[in-house]
Amino acid sequence: MSQSPVLENPLKEGIRIERASEPCAMVIFGAHGDLTKRKLIPALYALYIEGFLPREFCVVGMSRTKMTHEEFRKAMRNSMQQFASDIPLESAKWERFEQMLYYLPGHFDQKGGLDELASTLKELSEKHGTQGNTLFYLSTPPSLYNPIIDRIQESGLASGKQMQSLPWPRIIVEKPFGHDLETAMQLDERLHQVFKESQIFRIDHYLGKETVQNIMVLRFANGIFEPIWNRQHIDHVQITNAETIGVEGRGAYYEEAGNMRDMIQNHMLQLVSLVGMEPPITLDAEAQRDEKAKVLRCIRPFDLNRLEEHAVRGQYGPGFIAGQQVPGYREEEKVPPNSHRETFTALKLKIDNWRWADVPFYVRSGKRLAKHVTEIAVHFKKAPHRLFNAQFQGAADIIGPNVLVLKIQPDEGVSLKFFTKQPGTATNLRWLSMDFNYGSAFGQRTPTAYERLIHDCIIGDASLFSRSDFVQASWELITPVLSRWDETPEASFPNYAAGTWGPPESDQLLAPDGDVWRSL
Ligand SMILES: NC(=O)c1ccc[n+]([C@@H]2O[C@H](COP(=O)([O-])OP(=O)(O)OC[C@H]3O[C@@H](n4cnc5c(N)ncnc54)[C@H](OP(=O)(O)O)[C@@H]3O)[C@@H](O)[C@H]2O)c1
Missing domain, CATH: 3.40.50.720 (NAD(P)-binding Rossmann-like Domain)
Structure with missing residues (x-):
């Protein structure tokens, strides 16, 4: 600063x-x-x-x-x-x-x-x-x-x-910037009648988080990650935003918004773009935002005829969080008892470009889940030849992939999971992780996202704010799904108990590719 x-x-x-x-x-x-x-x-x-x-x-x-x-x-x-x-x-x-x-x-x-x-x-x-x-x-x-x-x-x-x-x-x-594509574009038009695009700062506080800014640094300031950051080496990407809290007295807002508008349209798609973007030609705000918007435009539109293969919604019922009984969403203040608003979303996204063809990006976000955690897990392809499998007492396929985890909250850091030899006379293998934690590595208070973003606005740097074309592309992607969900209320709601990992249907998004959600 x-x-x-x-x-x-x-x-x-x-x-x-x-x-x-x-x-x-x-x-x-x-x-x-x-x-x-x-x-x-x-x-x-x-x-x-x-x-x-x-x-x-x-x-x-x-x-x-x-x-x-x-x-x-x-x-x-x-x-x-x-x-x-x-x-x-x-x-x-x-x-x-x-x-x-x-x-x-x-x-x-x-x-x-x-x-x-x-x-x-x-x-x-x-x-x-x-x-x-x-x-x-x-x-x-x-x-x-x-x-x-x-x-x-x-x-x-x-x-x-x-x-x-x-x-x-x-x-x-x-946020929220609009309620759907039409209202977002109306708001955008109205803003442009009074302000120039360079004077408009659409805030997404996720972008002010240290660990989110670190995604670009990790990828583009180091020589070792970028050569393998593509479809040749990456099998799939999982992005999880899990909250243990419910709607915390904001039932009226949540009933209007739901999880897709509250988390996916902005924060989660920003994370997808940071993982998926090409290197910007400079650190200039426009150069960075050009690349982020490009990724979003490459995401394949949802096939509404086979929506359940790509998008799953959920709503929490009563359950237990940290041993305490908690009410279901429909019992929350200012929420109708027959609400069909989603409190959980899981998506399977395909980015149709040379870097990411056939690499699924799985995204899940929900309230009242089992743990408070936000992370991006990059799953690499397995080693091509399974030399060591024989040592594993009959387990045929135990050598899993290396996983690079970018931890966003509450622990902030980076962790790489890899195999190592267990000490001893036999060649037995064990998973280990190499961890870097922000809290202990720098020994100083981490500025909040709002500190960084307000300061950036005062100095006129819009790199960490959403540009008009990004907002438009994000609404273009999700508005058809929201409309379809509105037309077809989910009869099985509530379909997951508070304190679990969401509806079992979300596992089915990954199953056809032989993948499973990370156990957190
Ligand atoms: N709270 C958060 O942590 C959070 C996080 C992310 C984003 N946001 C977003 O930030 C925005 C503000 O959220 P908030 O939680 O601060 O809302 P809030 O607590 O409901 O505060 C709303 C403010 O607007 C004022 N207001 C309402 N109607 C008005 C009118 N007709 N004329 C003048 N002032 C009026 C209220 O004034 P009086 O109280 O004087 O009536 C109050 O100061 C929302 O868009 C929300 O989505 C909030």
Whole structure:
């Protein structure tokens, strides 16, 4: 990130790619909400204490609730204590930081709702030297995105700036970006009427995770992986996102969204693209995003006549998580007792290009599964000649494949599974894994995804944000499946018990190729 000193020994200290932070005011729409207190303010404070915020910076929070600047500052300090205990909260530093926080009540769905904001930003630009640059953050329910864009346009806060580079408006749009292809494209069109594509930052917080950024580094900064990263050597790829939690009071949101929209359309397809992409020609945002969008466009559309061979849905019933009894999805607050919303999705994707022809990418994501884990497992082809099988007391086919696991959460790291000889006079083999863990390897606090992403937006680097064509390709892929699922409610719901690995049908996606889900 910016402002770090020039490195004397880049090999020892790590190589950083730097850009300067730019003065700006950040306007958070939805500042009384959950995301602001849990993630945004802690991220801003962490950036501040580590010297990564521009000196000329301020925040204006807005939402319906009436509050003074002082009340807002106090509420944010309390939420730091509640949600960000890993970030040291020193009184003197916080007191300096909170002088940059302001609050304005306002109704975004009413004409004139941002009138006061325009004059406040003008004042603050002089007071804090933000030079008229404004970063808007849409942290409200998605139904307010269009009204807020209307208000920004009416108030002239982004107008007249489209053709020149300074002062700039930028806008961060939270997920979900649309409900289906049509609504996503409508939102995109509306954004483009007010902002240039280079000013639009569609956030996918997965891309801000260290281990997700490490996928590119692992692949393209090392000479050993890329030569074997293709159909000649890789048998298949498994991507798992398993949560043990349920909908946690967000039943109304989940009932609208479901697992496919909540996890697959954005986070999981981003992971597929990072594993599947070609090397970008540079680290420039457009070069990276060109390659990611290309992979998505190569994914074979689902054959709706044989959908069950490629896509499986599930919904959890009551069960046990860590020995505790938990209710089924239909018993959750604000969920109808006959809901047909999916809480689990498993997909078999085929990427039709030279690198990946005939290599299945299996993706599964679900709530109330047996373990909290997100990982990418690259399964290599088995050794061609089974020289050692005879040593395994009659087991004919025990030598499995090498697996490279990119661990994303909760443990972050990389692990390679391989065979080794067990010590002794006989040649007995054993699986071992070579592990690298982020937590122990670097001995420093890992910045949160929001720290990285907000900072990137302030420096104008869009590499880790979704571009319009990626969003379009992702919705084009999944919208037909969602429509078919809506037309044909699954009669067997709930079809998996909380605390298991999802419906047994998901095993059938892998069985025809002789594969099985990893036992986690
Ligand atoms: N929470 C998370 O961890 C999380 C994670 C990923 C993505 N997101 C996304 O981030 C966005 C915000 O989520 P959230 O959990 O923070 O939502 P939330 O807790 O429901 O907060 C919504 C905010 O919008 C304000 N608001 C609602 N209607 C308004 C109106 N008509 N005019 C002005 N303000 C209005 C509310 O103000 P009042 O409270 O003053 O009424 C509140 O500040 C959503 O799109 C969500 O999908 C959230």
